[in-house]
Amino acid sequence: MSGRTVIRHGRILDPASRGDRTGDLVIEAGVIREITAAGAAATQSAEVIEAKGRWVTPGFVDLHVHLREPGQEYKEDIASGSAAAAAGGFTTIVAMPNTEPVIDNGELVHYIIRRGEAVGLCRVMAAGAVTAGQGGQGLAPFGEIKAAGAVAVTDDGRPVADANLMRRALEYARDFDLPVLSHAEEPALAKGGHMHEGVVSTRLGLGGIPGAAEDVAVARDIALADLTCGRLHICHVSTAGSVELIRRAKAQGLRVIAEAAPHHFSLNHEAVESYDTRTKMNPPLREEADRQAIIAGLADGTLDAIATDHAPHSSIEKDVAYDEAKFGLIGLQTALPLTLALVRSLALTPLAAIERLTFGPSRVLGLSSGSRAAGAPADVVVLDPEGRFVL
Incomplete structure (x- = not known):
């Protein structure tokens, strides 16, 4: 301007x-x-x-966006994702690394940043992978990733299942002042699930993912953050148990931060009764008590940021039977109206709502965004x- x-x-x-x-x-x-x-x-x-x-207000900051480039441009690319972000009020977005190839080196981090600059609709930042190729075996080169401009590391889309590897990741990332964004999920508990495990999944005959799959992983990662003094960020919190674990960790002074997605504070698992595959995401829509706990966590600051987990797919991947559909939905264009619904219901004050979209996520990344000074x-x-x- x-x-x-x-x-x-x-x-x-x-x-x-x-x-x-x-x-x-x-x-x-x-x-x-x-x-x-x-x-x-x-x-x-x-x-x-x-x-x-x-x-x-300040421009919104989204910590968690799947832009699908490189390699999956039939779903989304940096140009279309940036346009969606700008339409939704987001001036800064962070691209997740679960692309093809995985963003696990400095060259690909540079590519994402340069493409974002060339498109020029919003500020596109990059997160690098925690493990090489997101294979869950050896760590990616965090120093190279950080030097190229990455603002975080994550294997989002899948958890770091090996606890010792997650410990090493938190230690290694700490030395480069990078937050580790955790997709907190215990794979053995989540395997074969398509929605939240409960009365609705039983009625619909769909495999369930219990809330414990998240709670167990969040508890583990908080313990590892305590052990390592690393910067832990819990992605897309979906359960009341996780909210309480994070609340306790913050009370203990641990370096733990967390985000919630609009779909998790707007809908519960009853939405799946329509078999609309747009309700299929990971983590899944949970119980009403979980939804209310997330809203309370946003209100009291336990959850620092609202992040969309914008994860587009093509129609051939979503216009199929529910148990065959990919996990994920779009969110950049709808995050603001869903957040404002919390203001209208008096669950959040206007200032708190805008903070979770701006200053909260900016602090996670150490950015100067979020101020009108x-x-x-x-x-x-x-x-x-x-x-x-x-x-």
């Missing part, structure tokens, strides 16, 4: 400073120059955006909290 832009009369939400005020926000040369009282900013020779009744980059979203649209 060049020149001078004035966003007038907006409700300016700044999670970094806990600020919530009505005013004008002035942008020059891509940087926030000042915030003034409503109507006080000079508008001569400026582009003026009238934001009365709108919220003016003078001098901060002008990653800005103007949104109508009462707006409606049809998907």
Whole structure:
């Protein structure tokens, strides 16, 4: 953004400073120059955006996006994923490494970052793999990955099943100040499952994945974070048990952070009764008690970030029988309205909701995003909290 832009009369939400005020926000040369009282900013020779009744927030940050490039461009690519992100208000996204080939070296990290810059619709960051080829055997070269610009390491899409290897990963990543993003799942318990294990899976005749498959893995990884002093990030938390484990870990001062996905705080396993394969994701939709626990975790700060786990597939992979469909659904375009639903229900305050989309995930990555202070980059979203649209 060049020149001078004035966003007038907006409700300016700044999670970094806990600020919530009505005013004008002035942008020059891509940087926030000042915030003034409503109507006080000079508008001569400026582009003026009238934001009365709108919220003016930092650009959203998504820690968890599957862009499918390289190798799976028939599902999604960096251009289409960036467009979806921008449409949803996300100015920064982190690409997961479970591509073909796996992003497990510096050259591929460079490729993701360069492609994102060439597309130019949002800031595309890269996470490198924990293990070479995501094979769960030897560790990937974290130093090379970090030097190339990666902001995290993860084998997301599958867990690091070997506890000793996960220990080494936390130690190795600690030395490079990289968070380890954990897909917390015990494979032996999850094997053969297509949805949450419970009364609905029994009624539908579908193999179930018990909540314990996540709880056991979260407990293990928290213990390893305690042992190593590593930076542990729990991805897509879906159970009440995991929320409580993370809450206790934070109370003990451990370096544990966590995210929740909009589908997990918006739906429960009863949605699967339609056999709509868009309800098939991993971890699966859980019980209503789990959904409520996730909302409570977002409200009290146990869960630091809202992350979409945006995971598109082609129609040939989803327009099939439920037990044959791939896990995953899109989320970049729907995260904001689903989050605002929590505000309308009074489960989250406006400031808390925006914090989980901005300042919370920014802190995970050590970014300066998420602030509306003078001098901060002008990653800005103007949104109508009462707006409606049809998907």
